[in-house]
Amino acid sequence: MPQIITVTPSPAIDASTSVGKITAFSKLRCAPLQRHPGGGGINVARVIHRLGGEVRAVYPSGGATGELLRELLDREAINGITVAVAAETREDFTVFEESTKQQFRFMMPGSPLTDPEWTQLIQAALVGPPSYIIASGSVPPGAPEDFFGRIVQAGAAIGARVVVDTSRQPLKAALQNGLFLIKPSLSEFWNLTGLNCDDDATLIDAARDLIDRGLVEMVALSMGPNGALLITRDRALRAEGLAVEAATVSGAGDSFLAAMLWSLQRDPELATALRFGIAAGTAALVNPGTELARPQDIASFLPQVRIRELAEVPRIAASQAP
Structure with missing residues (x-):
């Protein structure tokens, strides 16, 4: 049985194209449309499979x-395991404007789930049982706000390590049940902790507060072009971002998480996992639309990633409870 299972409660078809310039009330001549399977956990599964x-x-x-x-x-x-649902799966749309190199992302509302449907999703994630369950994305209408928290509880009952990549109240609810790892962006971490800074020492302090309270074992804090922090009770690792000309902003976080978990499942060394995560997140940026990271691109970026072990930092201020 697969050792890693991903759960995506709000999947989508990701349609993407490009156009020279976006002009209101004009016919816009676009490049051929591309369609990829999408949604947080599905993107993670695609990259893990490629690796x-x-x-x-x-x-x-x-x-x-x-x-x-x-x-x-x-x-x-x-x-894959699919749960048949009544509502039509959503389709999102992304347009890359070639003249400005800006990307415009149109995200449709999540397709609603009934009580039996979201319950089946959780049950399907427990088949195996898996070593890791990665639950990622948004909570769709009809599913409870603590949907991810229920996955954490169910995963813990079978001995699986549960990873959650979501935001706001669903993330706070998931943390109440104890997690292996969370992967917030900087803005998501600010919302979780009440912080509003990018100082490494303060961010590490806030992450360790969550860890000390037994809410999570590890925090992978993605900071966009500024790289990432990987924080446990005993270690804090810093990776700087790599400068590339981005063809997209889609899928970098999912690629980062996928490569990092793939590495951890093979080798517990945190520095190696963070190195793979940064390389994969960067690789996703250079591929158009929602193509995500490809192994050959990850391999080319790996030697460029530099990891620093940060010295123990004093506690600065306790973060707010999620």
């Missing part, structure tokens, strides 16, 4: 777009 990891994607599927989602995942040979 050679054994992974299974659990997700709801409804209507014609749900059928297309399954077909797209089959094309990439992603092992």
Whole structure:
């Protein structure tokens, strides 16, 4: 059985194209449309599979777009468990403006789930049982706000390490049940802790407060072009971002998380995992649309990643409770 299972309660078809310039009330001549399977956990599964990891994607599927989602995942040979749902799977749309190199992302509302549907999603994630459960994305209408927290509880009961990548109240609810790892962006971490700074010492202090309270074992804090921090009770690692010309801003966080968990599943060394995460997050930026990170690009960026072990920092101020 796959040792890693991803759960995506709000998947999507990610459609993307490019245009020379976006002009109101004009016919815009676009490049050929690309469609990829999308949603946080599905993106994570795609990258783990590309790296050679054994992974299974659990997700709801409804209507014609749900059928297309399954077909797209089959094309990439992603092992999946689908939960048939009544609502049509959503489709998001991204346009890259070539003249300004800006990306415009149009995100549709999540497709609603009924009580039996979201309950089946959680049950499907426990098959195996897996070593890791990665629950990622937003909570769709109809699912409870503590949906991810319920996955954490169910995963803990079978001895799985649960990773959650979400934000705001769903993240706070998940933390009440004790997690292996969270991967917030800087803005998501600010919302969680009440901070508003990018000082490493303060961020480490706030992450360790969560760890000391038994809410999570590890915090992977992604900071966009400024790199990332990986924090445990005993270690704090810093990676600077790599300068590249970005073709997209989509999928970098999912690629970062996927490569880091793939590495940890093979080798517990944190510096190696963070190095893979930064290389994969950077690799996602250079591919258009939602193509995500590819192994050859990850390999090319790996030698450029520099990891620093930060010295123990004094406690500055306790963060606010989530």
